Amino acid sequence: IERELQSIMSSNNNGAAAVNKETFRQHVANTLERRLFYIPSFKIYRGVAGLYDYGPPGCAVKSNVLAFWRQHFVLEENMLEVDCPCVTPELVLKASGHVDKFTDLMVKDEKTGTCYRADHLLKDYCKEKLEKDLSLSAEKAAEFKHVLAMLDDFSQEELGGKIKEYGITAPDTKNALSDPYPFNLMFQTSIGPSGLSPGYMRPETAQGIFVNFKDLYYYNGSKLPFAAAQIGQAFRNEISPRQGLLRVREFTLAEIEHFVDPDDKSHPKYREVVNLEFLMFPREEQMSGKDAKRIRLGEAVSEGIVNNQTLGYFIGRVYLFLTRLGIDKERLRFRQHLANEMAHYAADCWDAEIECSYGWIECVGIADRSAYDLRAHSEKSGVPLVAHEKFLEPREIEKLVIAPVKKELGLAFKGDQKKVVEALEAMNEKEAMEMKATLESKGEVEFDVCTLGKVVTLKSSMVSISKEKKKEHQRVFTPSVIEPSFGIGRIIYCLFEHSFYMRSSKAGDEQLNVFRFPPLVAPIKCTVFPLVQNQQYEDVAKEISKSLTVNGISHKIDITGTSIGKRYARTDELGVPLAITVDSTSSVTIRERDSKNQIRVGVDEVASVVKEVTEGQSTWADVQWRYPTHSSISADE
């Protein structure tokens, strides 16, 4: 069964597999909900779409994932962790571009007012046609496939056009739909009592770091590179949330902003990841319809597939992070953004995608965002967010000096003077030197002032262009930022799917669910079961529990009279790696979840053995070798 269910996951996306995936997903979801890994929020009030609670085991898994994230990134990389509020004034999100551009296109049912995401409706329509319309012509099929491929690139008008063309109506009522219009996905609120200070719940944690760049750079001894990190809630007011835990309205992000000199994107620890080899899906492979392929990371960087060392280093660290959590290597790939997916300022961008029953899901984005964010906040706030490189010796530097002669320009262009001056000052070196040459040879030059929408004629008296040599003691520049951004909830959901399997009970009459969480992630590290209900065994169990607590090991005592087999099954379903059965007052049996192997360990050694295995100093194989095997027929067999 295990193989069967898991094989479904890797099979191709044909009809039967889709049904099986649905079954697998339903099975995992039932187990997760029944054992309170998560709970639809406000369930007794019928819930709210896109909001979920983590129940006790889910919350423990989340804590463990975040603690490991802190160890793996913040501690090991000496990052500066910060913690900023969720409530954010409009000004900040105006600068970052979210107020204007953080939107999805929405259509409304013209009669009921119900809202839908325009691209979802078009996607559903095309998919349904392709799957169910048997009379579909090859030509039409090709068209629908093309639409699906282009969906993310459609403009507001193109989306509206397609919806009209196909006659798509509201799915619930079949009423006509409005034209698509942008809906901002931020939750809006108002700060303070006046109603005059609009604010939003942050859509990402990154802005809190950018606005603090100046202080953090100083804190770091005014040295680059350094990274700041933040874990926290983020919010997106989705139009119509789908896909359970994958697309929600509130979620935990863990983000890193690594600031680096744009002229030197090498990384001191790069060689530690250079020999990792895993599935990568470069732009070229995607464009030519090929599959993802295994590439050695060092090769991807040296061949320029990955833009630079630092980006490569983080891709490697993300790979290690995810696989150590228990994500299946074979269902993890790094996909490069296509040129049209990336923002214009981005130098390169890779998503860690994990395959689950919903397909390949973007769980971590790793982007080289160049200097965009710091520049945007510098401009809006007027506070320079820059770094300095002090030269050991002053350097002679040639600087371009463009000096418009305002008096002459004023006489010639009157009201247009300001725009001409601005356009002159905005010239780059090449343009300026060409102008200088033309002015010197011809005495005048034609100059295209975009902001005026016309070409003007400049005389040599109107502007002086020269190169001056200056001694400079330092270089001032805006750092580039490389941003690995982790969707913690998505990673956890994929981990649930990758960890889940089923096996038959010994009697063969039942299918039992197991989560094969690594000890690092497991919500509870071990259970303590007195074999039978008696005072002596209960006392030993309590003693063991005490020593586990002192050692900081989360555990659960179960003193119900239920059979040991049933108690094992209950805790396998929570992914508890070790179970201690108290069947004497001097030594006990420890059973490992997946192998079901058992060893005998003295009562006073139990806590240290459990600690060793669950904290990763030893493997189960190590301790199995050190302690006698418990070979009597185990109670769950």
Added chain:
Amino acid sequence: IERELQSIMSSNNNGAAAVNKETFRQHVANTLERRLFYIPSFKIYRGVAGLYDYGPPGCAVKSNVLAFWRQHFVLEENMLEVDCPCVTPELVLKASGHVDKFTDLMVKDEKTGTCYRADHLLKDYCKEKLEKDLSLSAEKAAEFKHVLAMLDDFSQEELGGKIKEYGITAPDTKNALSDPYPFNLMFQTSIGPSGLSPGYMRPETAQGIFVNFKDLYYYNGSKLPFAAAQIGQAFRNEISPRQGLLRVREFTLAEIEHFVDPDDKSHPKYREVVNLEFLMFPREEQMSGKDAKRIRLGEAVSEGIVNNQTLGYFIGRVYLFLTRLGIDKERLRFRQHLANEMAHYAADCWDAEIECSYGWIECVGIADRSAYDLRAHSEKSGVPLVAHEKFLEPREIEKLVIAPVKKELGLAFKGDQKKVVEALEAMNEKEAMEMKATLESKGEVEFDVCTLGKVVTLKSSMVSISKEKKKEHQRVFTPSVIEPSFGIGRIIYCLFEHSFYMRSSKAGDEQLNVFRFPPLVAPIKCTVFPLVQNQQYEDVAKEISKSLTVNGISHKIDITGTSIGKRYARTDELGVPLAITVDSTSSVTIRERDSKNQIRVGVDEVASVVKEVTEGQSTWADVQWRYPTHSSISADE
């Protein structure tokens, strides 16, 4: 200096002390801001009142406090931790009472529209009069003192009356003020695109637990008592935030809801705290103008000062939590709420108050809220949030049965019938049995129907009252909830003040700042300094750094050429407990922050010594005894 500064804190609140407290606070605040423990949020945009970021060391302190909270409460008490969203639909907060009652009274500047908290203005007016008006009559002084004492109890009208009477105007403009009116302190937003689903950012985390009671009770094997816990952000849209980090618009709460049988509030681990003795401030002492006094917790419970064992147990656990973090025992007290401070449903309520430069600050509330919250959500949602006690043997129980005869009542009272029926059914046993007796003896009875505001006459044909014996197999009841609720930011701020001291540099020319954080809390556990800049020492430092990382110990390398004394001073200011100076390639010096004592430890043992001390297995005194003292004149002397 240390003694002087700290003594300021415990001196009485006279004028001079107030100035000194202000100086002390400013000194702490400067250090905290300069070293980025916290940063006013969105500082480059001039900030937003009441929003703060935790910078790197502050964020680390917060992580440490929360990790210890999880260990001390969730792990040691086997609590069920959950994690619910901040965005909350109106329905839920309507049920909890927040939509209607979570308000402060506000007045507006009638010309500029600037808003103020009405009680703040009245408080400031009275305080200023008392402090600065030398011509104040004894009578007037007594009146102002009375107003200050009663401030929290004033109604909207009373507050408005006093503001008018005293002629209080807007502090910034001296313009007239509006009458006070309630302003809801929740940040409002809208869930989904339709604009038809109002929501709020939660003002506390507790509601997420209450609405999940049914599932959590089942998860706990349908057994009481059990506790659920949640750590998360909460939001209050303060009218005009004051007091820096103490009154903010977004903050981290850690809340526990301990569900217990209202008929049995004993606690199995109660005896573990029974001998703790600390400052308590019972209601009686407050009413009679006495001071807080040291009481043994067991005594407070057995004498009925604290309502029950479970409440007492949590008071004890909170005391241990706070003092282990580093809160000064002498500036921590547990103050009981006065009758008029408590909600009508609360059985008892105690605040852990910590004294800092702002006075005694409520940092943890520990309330027995009886069955209020679960009942409120049961009613609104229609889902019974109850517990069951199964009887070992069925019990015979006498039940009161009140059966109104609706036909007769309808004829007699027409439209008022419904209210009469409701009033009849709401009678308690005593009232019902008295009515039954009167009806039997006189054939009719006078009955006061509050909801009608009149007395009606009932005949014996209109209602039948009887007691029936029934066999019951279980008891169904709404559990009581005991709620310890921790304001994490406030605790941390008080900890900063209690940990701060100043000492002279050896040369005596400088005052150096130190935070005496316990290792548990310290943001960075140790620093590594090569004594001089050379490759050999740097290599050793890097080797030590690696082994510290493997052991999960946060640390900082400082390879600048700055003098060791300056490097010590820098890290003392961050509260780093241990500093490792690399002055040979075989062994190094470890220096303790507060005593400045130094020991010699071999390079390969350093990490394990630091781990022992910072994780609490050994004290500094223990290791000092084991290793040779480094007696050469230390570099910072």
